[in-house]
Amino acid sequence: MLAVWLIGSLSVLWVIHVISLKKRFKGLPRVGMDPGFLGRKSNAAKDEFFHHGRRLMEEGYAKYKDTPYIIQTCDNERLVIPDKYIEELKNLPDSQLSFKEELLERFMGKYTKLDAVRGTNIHRDIVRQQLTKNLDMILPQMKEEASLALQRVLDFVQWLLDSAKGAEANPEAIIMKVLFLIVAAMHTSAITTIHALYDICANAEFKEELRAEAVEEMGKNGWSYKSMLRLHKMDSFLRESGRVNSAGVVSFQRLTLAPIRLSNGFLVPAGTHICAASDARSRDPMLYKSPTEFQPLRFYTPPTVTEYEPSGNTLFTSVARGDSWFGAGRQACPGRWYASAQIKLVLCLLLIDYEFEFPEGQKERPANWAKDEKMGPDMEQFILVRRRASHA
């Protein structure tokens, strides 16, 4: 009897909870299937997003450019925040809007051990500060060392040890943070480079322009971090490659830890997963002329005599725009200067020392795949590579 009463009460509580969850977005539009009362159609809605998430986000972007709307993704229901509100949100403190808690919830931090970064930021700070400040010094080593990955891991361990206090300094806590950094750094850098290689191969004429820039810069100023910053054409090319390829269908994924009122009056309740429609934004004709065209010099600013790095918000590493390759706001990627230098270095080495191209007859790059909120380059593409006879 007690068991029946207990199950009955729990069921009532659950129904009340589900109803209150539904009510929190009352009045907001929805894109895609509604999972329905008590989530009866939740699997069908998730399935729809898995296969057509990119199209749904595009639909939402076209319809509700200035209105937050709801969408069911494969893991949870999200509130999609239009560009103009991202500005209001992007610098809120962790206690209100959390990048980390969102990540840990979606990737089950407790079991995947990503929760090694809960309550600490030393892993982020050593990347933003020590790693970035030392780029000038380490770039020549990066070029010389084939065993570059190992060298960087040793740097990370040392910097983490220098920054860690109390329990954070125990070996397991340090190693977990190094693993977190490896997860954050490796596949992102690899994917960015693969997209760039595909885009270079698909733009053979521009490849020569990039090569000429690399040969000139390295010839004049050597393999240094400043030389990487002076590769203005390559910088624009990388930004354009990021724009047309998109790292994912959405970005700015955050969890609200406290209620947040938007300037239109809407109160985003605590516990809401929010995101931005970054992929759809990157093809907005109001923001980009001929958005579906790949224009390698779209973001190119000719260098000035005194300035080796053009300022502004169109650099590959700039995060001022909602569809930046490296996220937005306080939690934008702290490794972006390192990543940019590393990718430019790899591309320079390839352009200067190697010929590379798609197999004969192939002119276009392979299409990207999009599943759920994830997108990526085709991994089956072949590229033919041979060492150049001379560097001329």
Ligand code: HEM
């Ligand atoms: C091309 C390569 C890379 C890409 C595309 C990339 C992209 C990103 C993005 C999109 C975010 C989330 C930002 C947001 O939601 O606003 C992020 C966060 C992060 N990235 Fe990167 N990243 C790259 C390379 C790296 C590297 C090389 C490192 C370290 C050496 C790194 C360390 C991190 C860390 C620690 C965070 C979390 C920041 C925080 O907790 O505030 N990333 N990255």
